[in-house]
Amino acid sequence: MRRFEFVVDREHAHAVNETFTGLRRMRVVALLVAGLAVAATTALLGSGQAWGYLLAVVCVLVAAIALWVALWTPHRSSIEKLYQDGALVPAVVTETEGSGIVLLALVDVAEPTAATRSWALITRKVRTLPGHAPEPGERVPAVAVRTDSAPRQVGERWQLVTAMPIAWGTRDSAVIERARGEITEVEWQLLAANLSLAARVRRTATKRLLLDPQQLPGDLG
Template sequence: MRTFDFPVDRAHARSVNETLGDVRRLRISSIVFAVLLAGGAAWLFVLDHAWSYILCAVLAVAALMSLWVSVWAPRKVGSIDELYASSALVPAMVSETRPRGATILALIDIAKPETTVPHYALVVRNVRALPGHTMTEGERVPSVAVLSDRSAKSISETWQMVSPMPIAWGTRDRTVLRTAIEAIDPVEWKLLRKNLSVSETVRQAENDQLLIDPHDLPEELLQKRAD
């Protein structure tokens, strides 16, 4: 797996990294929901009826589960330093632009480490900002692939949840961005640019990803996985 080591600007990441923002919003909403459920459970307990005790117990359990999510989510994702250090460096490009953001299209091998055969997919992500980049179609946006499963019991050969996280969300240094672009094989950039036109199709696909037929892959990418 190709990784890219660079000093993460944590203050910058906290302000612009949308992956961290998603986790924060999930955590806050889980806490708010837990408080509301706990309040409902307390009210039902005060009613002092047999049926209200049953509902009270149900709401109390739901409140605990919601509170658990608020603790589990940040640990599941890990720190921003860990994410960038342990995730594969992948190519992404601005594929669509909007008045308040853009869509980036990434080329990611979504096969799990124990799988010998590559499963390259086109993956999209809507973004609000890309510091250090221009919001123009074809702009190269080096990223890392954040990969996970919805369930620990998954036996699939591929990751269920895949999302590109731009290097630009972790540093202000444009030299780092240029170095990351150069660290990605030109073959990958060429293949990605060739597929920019299918961005909308990928957005409409399940999990915002579309598998590439192995016969459409350059020989170099197949050899890399075999190595």
């Protein structure tokens, strides 16, 4: 797995990093759900009805799951950890819309221990992209971030993966350029050749499209 090390600008990241914002919002929602479930449990137990006890058990389970998510999220939402754990991947701007910019990224969704790699195209719509020109073909170095709410997978592939631009973690254009240079030209060219697939990828439920290994360049096989 290719990693990219740099000093994260926390102030900048807190202001623009949409992945971090989403994880923080998840924690708030989880805490709210847990609170409501606990309140409902108390009310149901006080009802003295058999059906109330059964529903109270369900509410306890909901509260336990919500609390687990709330405790899990801060561990995953450390900005430095997100960049440290993610593999460096290429992404390119495919189009700009009134409400944001669409990125197409090339990621390996296979588990590190898998016997073979599993390359896929994924898309992500972002609101801001500092340090980059919002023009089709703009090369955007990023890291792959797993957004699963639990450590689950299907076979040897992770199901929920998104791309987090390096530019969301630094204002330094030299860092962005260094990250861009560490990605092979083969990968950049593969993305450029598949820009037309972005719309198709966006229509999928998981916003990703697995690539046929037989049609990949030898360096990615």
